[in-house]
Every structure is written in structure tokens, then in C-alpha cells.
Amino acid sequence: MLAVISLKGGVGKTSICLGLAATAWKAGHRTLVIDLDPQANATSGLDPEPYEFTTNDVLADGRAGIAAEAIVASKWGPGIDLIAGERALEHRAHAEGPDSALRLRTALAGSLDRYHTILIDCPPSLGELTRNALAAAPAALIVTEPSYFALQGAEQALEAIEVARAATNLGLRPAGIVVNRVRRSSEHSFRLAELRRAYPQLVLDPPIPDRTAMAAAQGAAAPITGLRATGAQDLARLFTELAATIEEGLS
Ligand SMILES: Nc1ncnc2c1ncn2[C@@H]1O[C@H](COP(=O)(O)OP(=O)(O)OP(=O)(O)O)[C@@H](O)[C@H]1O
Numbered sequence: 241m242l243a244v245i246s247l248k249g250g251v252g253k254t255s256i257c258l259g260l261a262a263t264a265w266k267a268g269h270r271t272l273v274i275d276l277d278p279q280a281n282a283t284s285g286l287d288p289e290p291y292e293f294t295t296n297d298v299l300a301d302g303r304a305g306i307a308a309e310a311i312v313a314s315k316w317g318p319g320i321d322l323i324a325g326e327r328a329l330e331h332r333a334h335a336e337g338p339d340s341a342l343r344l345r346t347a348l349a350g351s352l353d354r355y356h357t358i359l360i361d362c363p364p365s366l367g368e369l370t371r372n373a374l375a376a377a378p379a380a381l382i383v384t385e386p387s388y389f390a391l392q393g394a395e396q397a398l399e400a401i402e403v404a405r406a407a408t409n410l411g412l413r414p415a416g417i418v419v420n421r422v423r424r425s426s427e428h429s430f431r432l433a434e435l436r437r438a439y440p441q442l443v444l445d446p447p448i449p450d451r452t453a454m455a456a457a458q459g460a461a462a463p464i465t466g467l468r469a470t471g472a473q474d475l476a477r478l479f480t481e482l483a484a485t486i487e488e489g490l491s
């Protein structure tokens with residue numbers, strides 16, 4: 241299980257989450273995406289069957305194992321499921337009570353056995369929703385663009401992982417830093433090299449390039465692996481390699 245995090249919005253958390261979900265599913269692994277973002281972009285991207293409950297209901301209820309009741313199938317096909325997000329999650333961005341960051345972990349207990357790959361798409365902040373993800377997952381994947389703020393953003397995300405480890409989840413590890421939307425420019429090469437220098441063990445290969453097929457997949461609510469658009473198959477291959485690097489790093 242991986243929590244996909246970043247402080248900054250729009251760097252590609254949801255795209256990376258869905259890309260990794262698509263290749264895991266395509267490889268025959270039962271896959272679950274948990275959408276903790278009030279924007280619910282992962283939910284739209286996965287085109288779910290009709291559902292009654294969302295992560296907001298799961299967090300509100302908080303009973304052990306209750307998350308199982310909120311699992312809904314994606315119309316991508318058999319073997320990929322979702323716990324949907326919704327706008328009302330906005331009201332859960334702040335801590336409420338001493339165990340507020342542990343609600344997701346408790347609710348997920350015992351509901352995940354049939355899944356090989358579980359990805360939690362987080363909102364672009366390190367608030368209570370992300371803290372819930374960091375308390376529930378054994379590893380966190382940091383997403384960044386190769387920008388001026390990337391170093392600082394990665395550092396703060398790593399700090400948040402440390403804080404969550406100490407507070408709620410002693411086994412939590414960084415799964416690495418995915419650099420997304422890389423273009424062939426000297427600025428991007430410079431920022432990528434800078435990140436690699438600062439975090440040689442953590443920057444993951446391959447970086448994910450900027451490709452219109454990524455937006456096309458989200459727009460079509462389709463897996464990147466199933467698109468004919470130019471670049472989609474390249475991206476699918478890169479996601480497969482990225483998943484292998486992540487797995488290797490965690491094993
Ligand atoms: N590698 C890429 N190439 C081209 N477009 C991309 C790429 N990655 C993401 N995008 C586009 O950038 C936009 C933001 O991506 P995405 O929604 O995945 O980011 P996010 O970090 O989840 O955003 P938020 O913080 O709002 O949740 C989307 O329109 C998406 O299609």
C-alpha cells in the first residue's frame with residue numbers, strides 16, 4: 241500500500257496514482273485506489289459504478305473494517321476497485337480528537353486482503369487527510385515536478401513522513417520521489433540533477449515525461465494502458481518500470 245503525496249497542487253499525484261494503478265491492474269494484480277482528495281479526481285478517472293459511500297463516510301464512521309462497505313468497482317474492468325472521494329472531505333482537513341489521524345487505518349483493517357496493489361491519492365497538503373493516509377500506509381510516494389520549488393517540497397514531504405512515523409506509524413518508509421512532467425529543457429535537466437544530488441537514494445527511475453496522453457487518459461476516464469493516443473503506450477511502459485523500481489526499493 242502506497243500513499244501518494246505532495247504539498248503542492250497539480251504536480252501529478254492523481255496521474256501517477258492512476259498510472260501505477262493501471263499498470264498493476266494490467267499485470268493482473270487486484271488493485272484498489274482510495275481517493276482522499278475532496279477534488280475527487282481519481283474517482284472521476286476510475287469511472288466507478290454507482291456507489292453509496294465515500295472515504296468521507298468511512299472517516300466519519302471510523303469503525304474497524306467499515307471501509308469494505310465503501311469499495312466500488314471501476315468501469316475500467318474487473319480487478320480494479322475504488323473507495324471514492326467527495327467534496328465533503330474538505331471538512332476533514334483538520335484534526336478532530338486524539339485519534340483523528342488513525343481513522344482510515346482502523347476503517348481499513350481487514351478489508352484489504354484480496355488486493356495486491358493499494359494506492360491512496362492524497363490532497364495537495366499535509367493536513368489531516370494526508371496524515372490519515374500516512375498513518376495507514378507502510379510507504380509514501382512523493383510526487384514533484386522538476387521546478388525551482390521541487391527540492392524544498394521534497395524536503396517538507398520527507399519531514400511530514402518522519403513526523404507521521406514518530407506519531408502514528410513506526411513502520412512508515414518513503415517509497416521514493418517521482419519526478420513528473422519532465423520536458424527536454426536545460427531548466428528541467430538542471431532541476432532533475434539537483435534532486436538526484438540531494439536525494440540519490442530516493443529519486444526514482446524513470447522520471448515521467450510531460451505527455452498529452454496523460455491528460456487524455458484522465459479526460460477519457462480510461463487507463464493509460466488502454467489508450468491508443470500517441471505516447472500512451474510509452475507512458476504505460478514507463479509506469480511499469482517505475483512500479484518495478486518502487487517495489488525493488490521497498491523489498
Ligand atoms: N506527465 C504529465 N504530462 C502531461 N500532463 C500531465 C502529466 N502529469 C499530470 N498532468 C496533467 O496535469 C494536471 C494536474 O495533474 P494531476 O491532477 O495528476 O495533479 P495532482 O497533483 O493530483 O493535482 P491536485 O494537487 O490538484 O490533486 C492534469 O490536467 C493532468 O492531466
Ligand SMILES: [Mg+2]
Pocket residue numbers: 252253254255277281282361362
Ligand atoms: Mg490530485
